[in-house]
Amino acid sequence: MHALQIVATVVAWLVFAGAVVMAVRAGRYFVRLFRVGASDPSRFVAKGQRTATMLREILGHTRMLKWTRVGVAHWFVMVAFGALLFTIVEAFGEVSNPRFEWPVIGHWAVYGLLMELIAGLCWISIIVLIIIRQVNLPRRRSRSRFLGSTAWQAYYVEWTIFAICASIFAIRTFKIAAGDFPYPTWATPLSHAFGSIFTGMPTGTALNLVTICALVKLLVSWVWFIVIGLNLTMGVAWHRFLAFFNIFFKRNSGGALALGPLKPMTDADGKPLDFEEADPEKDPFGVAQVEQFSWKGLLDFTTCTECGRCQSQCPAWNTGKPLSPKLLVLSLRDHAHAKAPYLLAGGGKDATGEEKASQEQLAGVDALALAEADRPLIGGPDEGGVIDPDVLWSCTTCGACVEQCPVDIEHVDHIVDMRRYQVLIESSFPTEAGVMLRNLENKGNPWGANPNTREDWTKSLDFEIPRVGSDEATDFEYLYWVGCAGAFDDRAKKTAKSVATLLHEAGVKFAILGEGETCTGDPARRMGNEFVFQMLAQQNVETLNEAFEGRDKGRRRIVASCAHCFNTLAREYEQLGGEYSVVHHTQLLADLVSAGKLTPVSPIEGGVTYHDPCYLGRHNRIFEPPRELIGAAAGAASGHGGPAGNGAAAGNGGPAGDGAASGLTEMPRFAERSFCCGAGGARMWMEERIGKRINVERVEEARSTGAKTIAVACPFCMTMISDGVNATKPDGVDAEDDVEVLDVATVLLRSLGK
Structure with missing residues (x-):
């Protein structure tokens, strides 16, 4: 040698x-740092399924290939x-x-x-x-x-x-x-x-x-x-090792994204929190310190690759808001690792804010780590907070960040966990949202309308809708969940009437709860008030269980015309013992058209573009039915009245295909990459004071298609898109000559010649 x-x-x-x-x-x-995080035993179930999911995502690169x-x-x-x-x-x-x-x-x-x-x-x-x-x-x-x-x-x-x-x-x-x-x-x-x-x-x-x-x-x-x-903290390198674990321990073992239902609040043992049995001395109410995130949360932050896909799709970031999901995760990561010497020495605060470690334990911790430990998790620049309140409250919970993340970081869950502490313990949240919460507690709806007027929208119909509990509603097939918007908001009332009329025309036996309905609690939960959510949800579950008494889950059928109500009823009430078979009205109507019970005959003039509601599309993967209905309505012009072609119904982010040829023109961002209307995450009841309005950005995109009708499938979207149309109306164009915003149900009703 x-x-x-x-x-x-x-x-x-x-x-x-x-x-x-x-x-x-x-x-x-x-390993030591992640073990500092809160317990989460749900991550250890179905290990075989988790292994299969991890191998599928990594070897198939299913997330990266988006x-x-x-x-x-x-x-x-x-x-x-x-x-x-x-x-x-x-x-x-x-x-x-x-x-x-x-x-x-x-x-x-x-x-x-x-x-x-x-x-x-x-x-x-x-x-x-x-x-x-x-x-x-x-x-x-x-x-x-x-x-x-x-x-x-x-x-x-x-x-x-x-x-x-x-x-x-x-x-x-x-x-x-x-x-x-x-x-x-x-x-x-x-x-x-x-x-x-x-x-x-x-x-x-x-x-x-x-x-x-x-x-x-x-x-x-x-x-x-x-x-x-x-x-x-070099996530761009460490993800090569940590991504295996982050994907393995993702929220849903079968591979579904951390979208749809929110994770319930958990107690100190990582089990769902029961407010009646919660121990304020022991159980955290949301996240106030970085170590109160679960160990999976700390793993999430460290695994971030800094690729910025979440940032590129975030509606807040794209309209000049301070929220970037990537930068939020990186801030939490850097804070956790800077605080790590303090935490690993036994430092940290309990649920009451008391220091858990003795002075002797912390004697060897360097000054920088001790200073980091004193930083509030949420706070403005003057307070030295890790996350600015404007960042926290800019989120619409649309889920675009979770949809895009190649390593399955659960941004929305972490944001809502921080909101929970701010709302439940600090009572710190945008003022306007406080009005909404009081209305929910006192009136059972976010508008504060009189509950006795919940059935007023039915008065102009030329047929009777049975009310659950009446003699006429003994054999109803579907319970129509109208929702607060459908009952009280003038624009959403038109959707409720359209849905009811279509169901009546198709011969579907349905009933409503009327005054027995109350808000599902979605806006309370998304802004962090889990207590109000559970109060409303438990009331609704009792009402629904009574309405469906004697029926198994398959016959406990609910049709909802609000994407947020749909998501809550179908996927969150299970957490509280409410198991129902829930469909969105576009799903049921698409089935009725396919079965020939509704036949479009009149053309839709000027073309249609469709805005995917986040809580219908991205959160619940329902992309096809609304497009099928639009294609059927538009197809009436050429006499075939059938569902849209495969492209329109695909919902896979690809070209619109045959559906576009039938009158549906897709926006540049649609299906799973759809751009939020700006109303989710309780933003519907908060002023948008920073940057460009999200609904204006979306309406400009819709206008660029040249379609004269913007179809929506959620009353929140109806409100936001309609307001955006009014805000962007071209000079010299009368409102009646401008683009029109309609629910898909109304588009279908018009195509029936009604």
């Missing part, structure tokens, strides 16, 4: 030893990260013996081909990802998804991967130049192309260059582990 090989071998193994030490140290630190080019490139880089481990072992042999090859497989052409393909495709892919980052840098794009990301860390990871791939081909190049390469040209064409450049190089020189390149490869690889071991 020559001196060069001896030195290279010693250096390689020393750096490797340092990398192992740093990796073990980091692993132990992460952005196809980035997803494909990332898949090759991911595969290379594991598969090129073989070349790491080779490099250890090559630093001491440049002629080293693997035993048995070292001269196998198939092995040479596989490594060539994997390294080559990884090299091309990382170049693609580098270019994509450069094109989308903040200095080149306003509101860039990379704004706020730690640039040097991303560059370091990208160029590390580039250098490793380059080193692999450099080693092969100089082995070919030395005439000591076992693979044929057809199996390693790129290596032979590079090797031909150095034909005629002295053998000794070529072999020494093999050793040097192998050493460079090992140094680049293992120094990377040392660097990330020194930077424990």
